[in-house]
Amino acid sequence: MVGDSLAEDSVPVLGDADVDLGREVLLQLVDITKVYQLGSVRFQALTSVSFEIYHGEYVAITGPSGSGKSTLMHLIGCLDVPTSGQLLIDGKDVSRLNELELAQIRNEQIGFVFQQFNLLAPLTALQNVELPLMYGSHTKRERGERSLALLERVGLADHVKHRPNELSGGQQQRVAIARALVVGPSLILADEPTGNLDSKNAFDVLTLFDELHASGRTIVVITHDSEVASRASRIIRIRDGKLEPTQ
Numbered sequence: 001m002v003g004d005s006l007a008e009d010s011v012p013v014l015g016d017a018d019v020d021l022g023r024e025v026l027l028q029l030v031d032i033t034k035v036y037q038l039g040s041v042r043f044q045a046l047t048s049v050s051f052e053i054y055h056g057e058y059v060a061i062t063g064p065s066g067s068g069k070s071t072l073m074h075l076i077g078c079l080d081v082p083t084s085g086q087l088l089i090d091g092k093d094v095s096r097l098n099e100l101e102l103a104q105i106r107n108e109q110i111g112f113v114f115q116q117f118n119l120l121a122p123l124t125a126l127q128n129v130e131l132p133l134m135y136g137s138h139t140k141r142e143r144g145e146r147s148l149a150l151l152e153r154v155g156l157a158d159h160v161k162h163r164p165n166e167l168s169g170g171q172q173q174r175v176a177i178a179r180a181l182v183v184g185p186s187l188i189l190a191d192e193p194t195g196n197l198d199s200k201n202a203f204d205v206l207t208l209f210d211e212l213h214a215s216g217r218t219i220v221v222i223t224h225d226s227e228v229a230s231r232a233s234r235i236i237r238i239r240d241g242k243l244e245p246t247q
């Protein structure tokens with residue numbers, strides 16, 4: 001499954017997405033509830049949330065501030081577990097896993113793209129992209145080749161030795177996207193990926209997502225921006241912790 005798309009001696013390209021373009025379910029949320037307990041105060045951030053996301057889909061999750069988007073993203077990204085309900089990834093229930101097991105799923109199956117890029121400042125673009133491969137069994141050469149191919153793919157072949165502070169915001173986000181792709185994840189999960197970008201750079205990042213989707217990747221974008229959401233092929237709307245019925 002994960003990583004299988006990248007044969008041992010092959011260099012990944014975006015078209016290598018490990019997907020079945022049939023309607024196989026990648027993510028299934030069943031009656032998910034999330035309750036935060038702050039001292040004696042109990043706050044229910046998600047109530048009875050159920051939906052499915054299929055392999056190869058491009059889905060936007062949108063809703064007003066405080067509606068529960070980041071809470072949902074943390075669950076889908078295996079950064080947190082629900083209070084009740086089930087979350088299945090490729091049929092495996094991840095909602096009761098311990099921290100170590102969750103970390104393994106995160107490292108192998110999910111490529112994260114954050115609003116703040118989250119690149120490591122002392123490392124070059126190439127080293128940042130290579131980083132997720134350090135935990136696996138890849139040789140130095142494999143790591144370099146895969147990472148370089150992805151930086152070329154996101155249009156940064158000329159910037160591989162630049163450090164984050166020597167790159168524009170849009171370039172940094174493209175490095176982050178290359179990093180998200182390098183382990184061949186089942187899912188690209190992006191939280192407000194254009195939130196810190198001007199319109200030109202935002203457009204470039206969204207164009208890249210369009211291309212990733214066209215090549216079969218599964219993408220989930222969390223955003224409060226209706227323009228960003230409109231690029232997805234399906235929009236899931238959330239309000240006050242509950243799904244809004246689809247129109």
Ligand SMILES: Nc1ncnc2c1ncn2[C@@H]1O[C@H](COP(=O)(O)OP(=O)(O)OP(=O)(O)O)[C@@H](O)[C@H]1O
Nearest residue numbers: 036038043045064065066067068069070071072224
């Ligand atoms: N760790 C926490 N402890 C307690 N309450 C929390 C916690 N995280 C979020 N909440 C509450 O849960 C609700 C949903 O928060 P969440 O961050 O998911 O919203 P959001 O839709 O991502 O909003 P935004 O668009 O502003 O990022 C909010 O009322 C928030 O105050």
Ligand SMILES: [Mg+2]
Nearest residue numbers: 066069070071
């Ligand atoms: Mg949020």
